[in-house]
Structures are given as structure tokens and as C-alpha cells.
Amino acid sequence: MAMTFFWVQLAWRSRHDDPARTQVGTPLTTEADELAADELRTHWDAALAALRALPWTHGAWDLVRTDGAAADFDKWVADLEDTTDVPDWALSRKGEPHAVATVLVQARRDHNADLALGEACDLPEANWFDRSVFSGLLDCARGLSLGSVERLAVYVQPGPGGGGPDEAQLMQGWDHLRSIT
């Protein structure tokens, strides 16, 4: 089964007590091990709505429709959840801290979720980092038909209470992020 992988990553200035980290990161961490689609939809929507409301400073996104789409999803998750190394920003920081949210979707190719994503991502390169583009992508992700979605995830780094990278650390550690215009 051919797959599509979509991700969007957004950073915003965020102190350790920033409630937005919880608002974005918590909904999908519900205690339940299984959820009905309607329930999952509610949590998904809450997380993405909270993310959409934030004043992002940097971001990036991608739609992958190659054979490696599913492997890319796995790679992303593995990297995100790997907390073996202590990051630079946990040890020292000079500037204002940031948080980074990551939204991941793996969908069946040529089904509705994939097609909606394809439509939303069909954008001229000059606009890729426009704020309105990120808003539109999050709106699209919120409205996806989850029936054809195989996997999804939302993560926030750092979690509540964590420090967070300053801008220089952000640009070094998340060097694919660009300023949002």
C-alpha cells in the first residue's frame, strides 16, 4: 500500500511555564490505550487548534509521496522520542527560549486524506514560509478524513517546565526551520 507522509514543524517563543506546550502536547497523551475515531478526532482537533493559535516564529513542512514515506514517519518518531543525548539547550541558554511542535501524518496514497494534503501543499515555492500557508496546512490537517489516515502524532519539545532552545540553538539544532513571514 503506497503511503504519504506529511509533517509540519513550528517554533514559537515559549518560557518554561508557557501553557501552550500543554495545550498542544497533552490532548493526544490521553490515558486511554484505544480511542474511537470520534474521540481521537476531538483530541487531534484540540491539539492542532491550540497550535494554530500560537505566534510562531519559525517553521517548516513537507509532503512526501515516495516509497519511503512510511519509513520517514518512523525515522521522525524515532528521532523525536530519542532522549538519549542531553541537548545543548538543556545545559545553557543565552536568549529567549522556544518550543517546537511537530505534527506528523501518514495516510494512504490517493485516498481522501492524501488528496486533501496534496491540494493544500500544492503551493508556489515563494509562499512556503508564509504564515497563511502554515495556517492553511494546520486547517487542512484538522479537517482530514481520518478514515484513510494510518498514523498520526503530535509532539512538543520541550515539555512543560523544560527550558527550551534560544534562537541560535534553534537554528543550529533545527536547521531546516526558516523564519515565518
Add this chain to the structure above:
Amino acid sequence: MTDTTRHWKRAGSRRGERILGARWWNPNPTPSSRRDAMAWAAGLLASAFALPLLAQSAAQGTEEDDEPAEPRTRASDLQRAVAWDVGDMTTHLQWPPPDLAVDVNGSSAWQQAVTTLASRLIPPDRWQPWYLSTLMQAAAQPHPAGRRLVEQLRPFCDDAAKRGLALGRGLRAALPDPLPKDLLLIIDLPGPQAVAVAAGLGDRAAPVWVLDNWPHPRGVVPSHLTLGTLLFFLPWLAGVRPAAANAAPGDLVPALVLDGNRLLAYSDASDRFDNRYLVRLPPVDALNGRGLARVLLVTDGDDCRDDLAETLYAWHTAGIAVRRVVARDFGESVVEDDAAPLHPLLGAQVRAPWLGLAGQEPALWSLVGLGGPAVQVDFASRRPGAVGWLPTKRATPFWLSDSANRPPAHHHGFVYRSYWYAGRGSVVAPGRSGSWTRSGGHYHGS
């Protein structure tokens, strides 16, 4: 419908200072079929003016769809789910002359109205249940599809529309004074002409639009021309208000306006997008409940279109007086309207009386059999067949009048989704798109 099947499973979660979040997986993703796309449509139809809520509407849709993938999908469902120009995003709508940039008032204000047509053209309350604003919603499709359509739309008014306008004025002159409260008009003419008839009816009728498709660059039905005509006449259509002080908006004669091109002949050619649709007229109870006892169908053929046959016959057998007049019978002569000045875009303002009965227009009702004072007219010297039509039982692709069984499922307005999704290869480029241009690691900085 609420899904109570717990099938999404948590695949992992992290709750710490380093990272907070979780991932979920769906072990039984189902092939998305028509119902998936219809979930999008359902929210819109439930709230015709809630296009900004598209995402939320989809969110309320049915997630569990265990139907097998269908070979065909309703065209408008596919368009709503993907884009109005699905499969042909680089092909532009074709506009025949004239090349207009302004509406009937000579204004470019239509540009601000494109995305709000559905609310601007809403009929009075009592007719709203019959209002189908699908066409008017097309340009309000979310970015970027909606913008592509907005950029291609423009006002439209060709000679056929001008004839429609004169017809509408002729019909307007025939309406009795005071306006009858039991009369329903059905305007079933090619889209631009039908819209113009509604414009010609002016302040005596309340158009109730029944336009249930979206335009497409390769559409069988050129509904963008209908949309363009709506934009051209919008100042008149959106401004319709009762002229008589004693006529409330709900007292205007309701006029169901249909696009007669909706059933255009079409073979399943690979280069055409089947955006046809069927009209379902209200049941007889709905007419009775609104005190409607007389119906005048304005059409362009000797009989009604196939999708109306069953309902019109049902109305007829239930005691509703159903008659029809043909557009060509309004074309014998035109009469200049002395009260209206020469229009800079439309030229002389004329009306086309039915059968050339200038000055005797109200005779129409008695002549076709819808009441009113008797009038003697020599039909032999005019149009044979102009009167005397009644709905009849007849077999159509949508109704087998001599059988209790329904005819086989028709394909009007259904398309092969896979072909228009990806087969044409122009929906989206395959492979990778987006701001990420690297390969490999460095995804994040932990």
C-alpha cells in the same frame, strides 16, 4: 453519526520535560469512498453559509467507512473533497464572448461578492428549504482552490441571456395584480438564460435557486457561465424586494430556477468531467403546506426534462394544476419598455410577451389553463402546441412509469475518482513537495 468503535490504538507517548506528545495508529484504515467525501458535503449542505467551517464539518463526518471503494464518485463530492478543478488545475475555464468586466450596473463590485453569493441570493424564509446553493458555494472553497476559481470568474451576459431577460419581463407583465399566492413558477432553461429570466421577473418573483453542481474546466455542464450570469445580474437579483407596499418578501411568486443544461447529452469520454446533476422537486405535501395549487413550467422543449417527469406527474395526479410554456413562444416579438431607459450594456430594455400578446399578457393564465378571465386567441395563427400540455406518465432514465421498480442506477454526475485524482497526473506532482529539501536526519535538535 457517532463512531463508537475503538480502533485507534496508542503507539507511544512521552510526558517529560524534554518532550510531550503521543502517536496513534489506525490498524484498520478503510478505503475512503463516496461517503468520505460526502462527509465534507454534508456539513456544507446542512449550513449553506458555513464554508469557513469546512474543516469542522469534515471533522463531524463519518470516519468509519467500510464500503468498498466505488468505481465512481459523485462529481461534486470529489470536487468538494479535493478542488473544483480536480484533475485539471492548469486548465482554465473557457468564456465565450462578450468579454465583460462589470456587472449590469457597470460596477466591479461583483468581485467582492464572488465568495458570498450563497448568502446574497438566499430566498425568503418560506422558500429556503428548496434553495440549493451548491454552485454559489464553489468560489468559497478554501484556499487555494477557491482563489483559482475567483481569479477565473467574471460577469457573463450573452445574447441568449438577453433573450431570457426579455422573456422574464414578458412573464413579469403577465403576473396578475395582486400577486397570486398559490402560484409556483419553474424556470428550466439553460443556466444563463434561466438566470436572466429570474432577473427579468424583477420585483414580482422570488428566485429560489436550485443549482446543484460546481463548474469544472472540462465540465459537461458549463455552469461557470451560469455563475457568471449570476454575477452579472447580481445587483438586480440580490436587490429584489417587493415593489408593492402590501407584498411581503414571502408573498412574492416563488420561482424555482434550474439549469436546463444539467442533463446535457454526454458520452463517457475521458476528457469530460461529468458535473451533471438531477433536480429533485419538492413533494406535493410541501406544495400543499405552502398553499401552492398552480404551477407554470417555463422550459425550452415540448416536454419537461426527464428528471422532473415523475414529480410533475405526481403533482398533477394530486390535484396541482401543472402547465408549461415554451421559451420560443416568447420570441415572436418584443416590446420596448418606455419606462426603462436605454441600458448601456443591454441596449434597449424590452420585454417579450408570450405569443406576442403585448398588452394582454395576463391572458396567459387562462389560455394555458391556470385560471383567470377567459380570452379568445386564435392559436392556429400563432403556435401550435403552445397550450394543452399536461404532465404524463412516461419512461425516463430516472423513472419507469409502468413499473414499481426503479431503473438501473444512472451515472449522471458521477466520475471515476481514480482517473481525476491521479490518472491525469496534474492534481499534484508525485513525490516530495514542501519546504523540506534535504534528505536524511537533522530533523530536530535534541
